[in-house]
Amino acid sequence: MVEIPFNRPTLIGKEITYLRDAIRRGQLSGDGYFTSRCNMLITELTGAQKVLLTHSCTAALEMAAILCDLAPGDEVIMPSFTFVSTANAVTLRGATPVFVDIDPDTLNIDPMRVADAITPRTRAIFAVHYAGFPADMDALAKIARAYDCLLVEDAAQALGASYKGRPCGSLGDLAAFSFHETKNVISGEGGALTINRPELNERAEIIREKGTNRSKFFRGQVDKYTWVDIGSSFLPGELIASYLCAQLEMAEMIKIRRLSIFERYMEAFAPLEQAQRVRLPRWSEHSTGNGHMFYLLLRDGADRDAFIAHMRAAGIGTPFHYVPLHSAPAGRRYGRTSGTLSITDRISETLVRLPMFFELGSQAEDVIDRAHAYFDPAGVTAQ
Numbered sequence: 001m002v003e004i005p006f007n008r009p010t011l012i013g014k015e016i017t018y019l020r021d022a023i024r025r026g027q028l029s030g031d032g033y034f035t036s037r038c039n040m041l042i043t044e045l046t047g048a049q050k051v052l053l054t055h056s057c058t059a060a061l062e063m064a065a066i067l068c069d070l071a072p073g074d075e076v077i078m079p080s081f082t083f084v085s086t087a088n089a090v091t092l093r094g095a096t097p098v099f100v101d102i103d104p105d106t107l108n109i110d111p112m113r114v115a116d117a118i119t120p121r122t123r124a125i126f127a128v129h130y131a132g133f134p135a136d137m138d139a140l141a142k143i144a145r146a147y148d149c150l151l152v153e154d155a156a157q158a159l160g161a162s163y164k165g166r167p168c169g170s171l172g173d174l175a176a177f178s179f180h181e182t183k184n185v186i187s188g189e190g191g192a193l194t195i196n197r198p199e200l201n202e203r204a205e206i207i208r209e210k211g212t213n214r215s216k217f218f219r220g221q222v223d224k225y226t227w228v229d230i231g232s233s234f235l236p237g238e239l240i241a242s243y244l245c246a247q248l249e250m251a252e253m254i255k256i257r258r259l260s261i262f263e264r265y266m267e268a269f270a271p272l273e274q275a276q277r278v279r280l281p282r283w284s285e286h287s288t289g290n291g292h293m294f295y296l297l298l299r300d301g302a303d304r305d306a307f308i309a310h311m312r313a314a315g316i317g318t319p320f321h322y323v324p325l326h327s328a329p330a331g332r333r334y335g336r337t338s339g340t341l342s343i344t345d346r347i348s349e350t351l352v353r354l355p356m357f358f359e360l361g362s363q364a365e366d367v368i369d370r371a372h373a374y375f376d377p378a379g380v381t382a383q
């Protein structure tokens, strides 16, 4: 029996060496040598104007929500088809997440639905780059500008992906990245906020440092540091940063490896899509993905659940994904919906993810063979 997990966190390069180095350097709290190296590498990878390392994407989203100056009664438009952190960040400010439907092809927020959901209370649009394929950022930026809203990228899955040749992280006013162990580049838990509006830089540093001007103090710009604004502890320690640094150095190689697995899956399942048995990932001509995720869309919920059971019986992990936030208990309590969410409901019921990680290698063939045995027991379309 082949045992293939959905994800396996992997040592890629110099993680252990850098961890030792961080300990030897004697600073374990945040914003030391490795944090600044990570900031430099993330700046290169995203083309963002400013980068602040955080302890998670959740933290970066919470910082973004504070920087949007959200208050009770304010609204933030976002997809319902996302992780809870996108909405929690808004709810924690007392503001209201407004859930809209996704595009049935890209599974990203549909700009037309966003335009329909705008009210005088809309303060921001939170766009998720699902599966590492960028949302339609030009259309969203146009709406954000027209209604004086901030545009925030939930780029948790999108490090190294790009839109019209511009990397994720440089597209919105703010962007949040994740280095959770299920993402492409990891440090167990970890994240970053990127900022493309220089007037937000100083406040972002303060929010991240417990509401103090500590960063300015360390740059010698003030002679003592003190409490100047709201904030929390959003920064990771140097042990996390050192591990992350080793991974960020290999980000391009990680992406290339994952894209080759993605392409192999695309090729292997193409005959099943031609036979209209499954639907494969789709993306716009403007998007370049990063091999974060490979998913299949099955006929209905029963088909999808039977597929997962078939794969599990062979020890292969193929999880489904988001329970739509608009139907979750807290989503109903704290959010509201705009328009119908029938695409979100259907995608959520029919989507399944296949194993995707750096070391998967030839085990991808075992995943493909086992999956084909489900769709086509007679082996007609196998290749």
Ligand SMILES: *Cc1c(COP(=O)(O)O)cnc(C)c1O
Binding pocket: 055, 056, 057, 058, 059, 082, 083, 085, 086, 128, 154, 156, 157, 177, 178, 179, 180, 189, 190, 191
């Ligand atoms: C993973 C993920 C998050 C949360 O990231 P953490 O680093 O675990 O906080 C948020 N949004 C999306 C879309 C994600 O995929």
